Amino acid sequence: MSAETRVLVVGAGGIGCELLKNLVLSGFLDIHVVDLDTIDLSNLNRQFLFQRCHIGQSKAQVAAAAVRRFNPNARVTPYHDNIMHPKFDARWFARFDLVLNALDNLEARRYVNRLCLVTNRPLLESGTAGYQGQVTDYLFSQLFGFAGDGDEDSTTTMTQTTEGGSDNAEEIRNLQLEATALKRLRLHMLKDTFAREVFQKVFDHDIRRLLSMEDMWATRTKPTPMTFPTGTAPATGDPAAEGRGGGATGLAAQRVWDQAETIRVFSDSIARLARRFAKLTGRLDPTTDDGTLPEAALSETGMSFDKDDPDMLDFVTATANLRSLVFHIAPQSQFDVKAMAGNIIPAIATTNAVIAGLIALQANTLRRCGFGNANHLPPSCQTTYLVQDTTRPRLLYNEKLAAPSPTCATCRRRYAVLEVDPTRATLGDFLKLAQKYATQLLLGDDLIIEEGGRILYDPDFDDNLDRTFADLGLGTNQTVSLTSEDTLPPYIWPVSFWLVATTTTTPTPEDNDQLPPLVLTDPSRLEMSPGVAAAHSALANSPESPPHPTQLAIAAAAKRKADTELVPDQTKIAKAQEKEEEAAAARSRSLSTGDFRTIVLDADRNAEKSRVTPPLTDEFIILDD
């Protein structure tokens, strides 16, 4: 059984190393691991599959080799790559029985979650920070929400506020002045006076300009401009040098520098960075007589912040602290600045081991029950927290996962994979496909097609119908959303189509034409999940709000589904109806408080002018005339 189980581990860092070990010890024999990182010295205090000799090598590859050595029968496939790379498309994700996140950033977590939703894969999500950690299993459920999902609740139109023409013109002139000043400053990069010039601009001139805006300081503490100390170039007694070489952990790094020290570090580090910049751009020898750089140097690429680069860390620490002094904020030690600027999260082997152990236990449980059933949210879905709190008697706490909510912008969305040949498939083809599945879609006739924030089609805008997906800039890993004009927002049940571009390998166009340009991989995904369907029918049965046609359609579909496939046992149906009635009664009680009210102006349908709606995250007003 376990031999056929294929798992994906996303991340081979602190949790990933422990998890890979646990997986091979638990008899998982087909493991794929993705990580784009290389091994750093600071990883070795916990990522035990790596040793000093591996520094600089791919985490995924070294980790895979290390666990393979333990069990030569295990097939561990490493990918030294970003999980968000288009090559890991929906078809690739669909190959796995289980996805295990061992990530360190929200963006990738969201992405993996989304692909798990689209491809219906169970996901175990985890994270640690210091002594604390958590594990959550998500089985076909929702997580985080997606930035820019094109949902009517989350998309906002980008607007630019302009306050009258004359103000605008002045604003533009100021911006130009500022740009010129900064450019001139940069040309002086290699001059001895550079540090002083930057200092005077940032901590004196700019602050004075801010102070001149009286309104700004009515209710806050005014900053105090700071001037560069007069006298010879400060060069000695650089406190940062004491801690340098080993990064921000030396003694001087733990101590907060005084103002004079901070200014010395500022001057010194800015000179070091300027020399590096000049070298990087090949402008070590200034070509103009007075030591200024030629303008061409400025168009070249800059350097980006790296918390482990001592020059940059010195500069950031000193600059941040000088600004803090100007604004009367307590300065910080270099050690603490490094943690803040580098977004460093403390990490130890023990916490990762505990969390990875919990993941492996849960993975085993899921394997035993066949990775759940696509139409059910198993009651075991839970989050386990590892807490460090001496006032609590336990280390581990469980919490049941909340069920999807029909009023949640992310929950009520459906997800499906659409295979397209972008050069042949047109938006019209897509519309036809959508109309073919109209019954399942429950979106009515007036469909809207969106991508991100842009509308590709609505009943009054059909210009794009003859354009291909390629023409519209749509390809692998993009999402096309289907919503409707016909429904009221609380009851819209939008569908996200995750695109997979099929590369046409057939040599002749004739053969090509045999293949449909658009294939909906699994039409059953257009059905809504029973949990949300039940919630919808509860909404529809609410006595105080006359049901909308869409609601009725949804309720009918839900009932059909419940009758036919879900619960053949009559007592269960009766129980479910009882529960529904209870929910409806509870809702009508809560509705009578009248806390949430949506104003619906709908001239077309002559619908009620005002109605009480269930609590939503944001209030909305629809003007539809």
Add this chain to the structure above:
Amino acid sequence: MDKTRRYDRQLRLWKAHGQARLEAAHICLLNGTATGSETLKNLVLPGIGAFTIVDHRLVAETDTGCNFFVTKSDIGQPRGKAIVEHLKGLNEEVSGRWVNQNPETILDKDSSFSVSDYSLIIATQCSSEMLIRLAANCQEVGVPLVVCETAGFIGYLRIQIQEHTIIESYSGPNEDLRLDRPFPTLTEFVQKFDLNDPDSMAHGQIPYIVILLQYYQAWQRNNPEAPSMTLKEKKVIREAITRAMRHPDEENFEEAAKNVLWALNTTQIPPPVREILENPRCDQLTENSPDFWVLARAMRDFVQQEGDGMLPLSGHVSDMKTDTANFVAIQSL
């Protein structure tokens, strides 16, 4: 320096002194089981000083299925030796050794073995007879003992420890204002402000500490005999402060109202601290006493003498709504 980069992520949790304690530790594991090896892994990685594994078995096929720190090629080799080699590979700063003895009989058979040589003993898979003797031994010399067992999906962990003292300075959630016993410079400072100041700008800049103290002093004048303010009285004051706001955005009054409940408490030594100060160990100081008890005794002496019954003042003042001059003045009081 190299070491501080290697340990960077953990130094942010337990700082240099925690690391120093870890590096001074020598930990002994009885039986090289999978659980024992995993435990040592989590200690070797952050850099304990040394570890010793007492084990007399040879690596068996069953070990390789559950213990990540032995491999198939180790089968038939001494188990303790194999685990030591694998664990040492995790961190070159840590020294490890193997004692080829049966942990069950080591207390009788190996006179060179003494629990007092170690900072911590971890026992796995020991018989209860052995554990009882071991626990008595550890208790006698004050060495902590950790006993852990696992079987399938269940496990067990027990710790025996005599006393564990930690000296760590940190600041609590609230600052220590002692408004019920204001020091003279604060009283003087507070008198400079008029809560009925007609200048609304100045009114909006009165630090909340001043507002609270003036209300407190008014209460004291009306209740000269009362030992402390009741919760009900505090709520009345909170109400009065809220009413005194000239407009809804007067943040200083808002801060004052928000902080009434704790800031007007009677200053006292927190019961857990008092318990430590009253512990007889403060009286029984010897040259071998842990620093903790020496420090506790010094603290008690201070409280009884200079402190006038109170703990030393940290002097920390967090940010508040006022102008810079006032804030700096408060900080320097």
